[in-house]
Structures are given as C-alpha cells and as structure tokens.
Amino acid sequence: MVPLSWYLALSAVLFTIGAVGVFVKRNVISIFMCIELMLNAVNLTLIAFSSFYREVSGQLFVFIVMTVAAAEAGVGLALVIAVFRNRESLNTDDINLLKL
Amino acid sequence: MMEQAFFLILATLAVGAALSVIIQRSPLYSAFSLIGVFACLAGTYIMLKAQFLGAIQMIVYAGAIMVLFVFVIMLLNIRKEETALDKYRYLWLLSIPFAATLIVEVLYTILKVTSDFTSLPEMAKRPEVGDSQSIGYGLYTGYLMPFELTSILILLAIVGSVILARREKD
Numbered sequence: 479m480v481p482l483s484w485y486l487a488l489s490a491v492l493f494t495i496g497a498v499g500v501f502v503k504r505n506v507i508s509i510f511m512c513i514e515l516m517l518n519a520v521n522l523t524l525i526a527f528s529s530f531y532r533e534v535s536g537q538l539f540v541f542i543v544m545t546v547a548a549a550e551a552g553v554g555l556a557l558v559i560a561v562f563r564n565r566e567s568l569n570t571d572d573i574n575l576l577k578l
Numbered sequence: 579m580m581e582q583a584f585f586l587i588l589a590t591l592a593v594g595a596a597l598s599v600i601i602q603r604s605p606l607y608s609a610f611s612l613i614g615v616f617a618c619l620a621g622t623y624i625m626l627k628a629q630f631l632g633a634i635q636m637i638v639y640a641g642a643i644m645v646l647f648v649f650v651i652m653l654l655n656i657r658k659e660e661t662a663l664d665k666y667r668y669l670w671l672l673s674i675p676f677a678a679t680l681i682v683e684v685l686y687t688i689l690k691v692t693s694d695f696t697s698l699p700e701m702a703k704r705p706e707v708g709d710s711q712s713i714g715y716g717l718y719t720g721y722l723m724p725f726e727l728t729s730i731l732i733l734l735a736i737v738g739s740v741i742l743a744r745r746e747k748d
Contacts, residue, residue, distance in 0.1 A: 480585045480625065483692040488589045488622070490684040492596050492615070498677045499600035502670070507605045507651060511612050514643070515596060518619055521631075529626040532704035534716045538724075540631055541713065544638055545728045549735035551643045555650045556739035562654050563745075 485526035493519035506558050506568045510551070517547050585625060592618035605656055609647050616640040628708035 492515060499512030521540045528536025561573055595614035602608045616639045623632035705712075717725050 480582055481692075483688055484582075484585060484589070485622065485626070486688040486692060487685055488592065490681065490688060491593055494677055494681045494684070495593070495596040495600060497680065498673060501673060502600060505605055505656070507647065507656070508600075508608050511599060511605075511608055511647065514639075515599060515612065515615060518616065518639070522619060522622060525623055525626050525628045525631060529628060529708065532707055534707040534712050535721075537628055537631055537708060537713060538716045538721050540628075541634070541717070542721075542724055542728050544631075544634060545732060548638060548643055549732055551646055552735050552739045553742065555646060556742035558650060559654070559743045568654070568656060 482526060482530050486523060489519045489522040489526070492516075492522070504569050504571065506561070506570060506573070507555075509570070510554055510558075514547060514551070517543060581625065585622065588618045588621045588625075592622075605651050606648065609644060609651060612647075613640050613644050616644070626708070627706055630708060630710045630713050 496512045496514075496516035496519060499515065500509055503509050503512060521543055524536040524540050524543075528534065528540075558568065562568055565573055567573065592615050595611045595618065598611035599608045599615065602611060616635060620632045620635040620640070623629075623635060707713075
C-alpha cells in the first residue's frame with residue numbers, strides 16, 4: 479500500500495517544476511505546456527484524496543478540470559496562431575504589448 | 579512492497595520527464611516529454627484505482643491535447659527557443675533558491691499534515707470509487723449542473739478558437 483503522502487509529494491514536485499518552467503521558458507507554447515503540467519499535478523492530488531477517502535467528488539472535479547484544460551488549450555493555441563501571424567515570433571519578450 | 583516499487587519507478591520517470599520538459603530548448607521535444615509525464619500519471623491513477631480517469635488521461639490528454647500542441651508546433655515551424663536567458667543570467671541564479679523554498683515548504687506541509695492521516699475504519703467500509711459506473715452516477719446526479727455548464731464552455735471554446743485563428747479578410 480503506497481501512503482498518501484507519497485502521491486502528494488510527487489504532485490508537489492511536478493507542480494514546482496511546472497511553476498519554475500512558466501518563469502524560465504521564453505516560448506509561449508512551452509509556457510502553455512508547463513501550465514498543463516501544473517494542472518496535472520493538481521489532478522493527481524485530487525485523485526489521491528478521492529481514492530483514499532473513497533469519495534467520488536474529487537474524480538468528478540478532475541473530469542471537469544480535464545475538459546476545461548482542453549478548452550484552454552484550444553483557445554490558447556488559436557491565440558498563439560493569431561499572435562504568430564501578426565508578429566512572426568513566439569518569444570514572450572517580443573509580444574509584451576496587447577496592441578498590434 | 580511491489581506496489582511501492584512500482585510507484586517509485588513511475589514517480590522517477592514522471593519527474594525525469596517533467597524536468598526534460600523545462601530543460602529542452604526545442605518545443606517539440608518538450609511536447610514529447612510531456613506525453614511521457616502524462617503516461618506516468620495515467621499509471622499512478624490506475625494504481626489509485628481510478629481506472630476511468632487513467633483511460634481518459636491517455637485518450638484526452640496524451641491523445642488529443644498533445645496532438646493539438648504538436649500540430650501547432652509543426653504548423654508554425656518553430657526550430658528552437660531563440661536567445662535563451664543570456665540577458666537575464668542573474669534571474670536564473672535567483673530562481674533556484676525560490677524554487678527550493680517552494681518545494682521545501684510544500685513538502686514540509688504535506689508530511690506534517692499527512693503524518694497523522696490514518697485510514698479511518700468507516701472509510702475502508704465504503705465501496706471503491708473510480709470505475710465508470712460511479713463517475714457516471716455522480717456526473718448525472720449531484721454534478722449535473724457543472725457537467726452541463728462544461729459542455730457550454732466547450733462549445734464556446736470551439737467557436738472562440740475558430741474566430742481567433744481565422745484569417746482576417748481585407
């Protein structure tokens with residue numbers, strides 16, 4: 479039997495790596511992927527608690543988080559394409575203005 | 579014992595792949611590493627007896643969302659991250675203590691809080707959750723409203739992304 483704290487520790491490590499990635503990466507798509515990593519770390523926490531407490535709500539939250547992440551990825555990548563068409567760059571230092 | 583060894587293998591692979599996500603310069607390699615993280619997490623979900631979400635993780639995340647990422651990366655033909663952080667070298671050095679503080683803080687809290695977590699006897703008597711039956715029952719009874727709102731959100735996201743990515747007519 480794997481203790482609960484191991485799952486939570488794995489989740490914390492993955493979340494920290496994702497948070498560091500958001501600050502370190504300079505490419506918009508890479509930053510997006512780090513956000514997905516953080517979402518997955520939180521999903522692991524929710525599923526671990528749900529499984530240890532035998533309560534289904536946590537897994538339903540994860541289900542909804544996954545659909546919201548899919549929507550976020552769709553809209554976010556459409557924005558990336560629109561930005562790239564106008565700026566010819568995905569570096570966050572080049573797209574620090576909302577104005578065209 | 580077997581279970582713990584299996585968890586440790588999965589956790590090591592997941593952390594290694596996650597580090598690879600942020601170390602790789604090329605977004606394409608980052609995306610492939612991220613698929614590895616998702617596969618390892620699907621394994622841990624199955625170890626937690628959340629089989630349905632493990633399958634959804636592979637089908638929706640690794641299958642659909644990451645294919646979308648790879649598709650956009652290849653469409654835009656991004657070679658690698660230009661001009662790393664040479665300008666901001668000192669920020670790199672600054673980021674290490676901050677990340678260390680965050681991880682130590684979170685791990686300390688987790689170990690402190692969960693050291694007195696014991697599986698209560700009434701919890702063990704409850705039925706297992708995580709199969710498609712319990713998830714479906716929950717979604718269509720107590721969580722019907724969020725479920726329907728999520729479907730509206732998905733519809734809005736489809737329309738929004740089509741409008742955003744459309745080429746402007748002159």
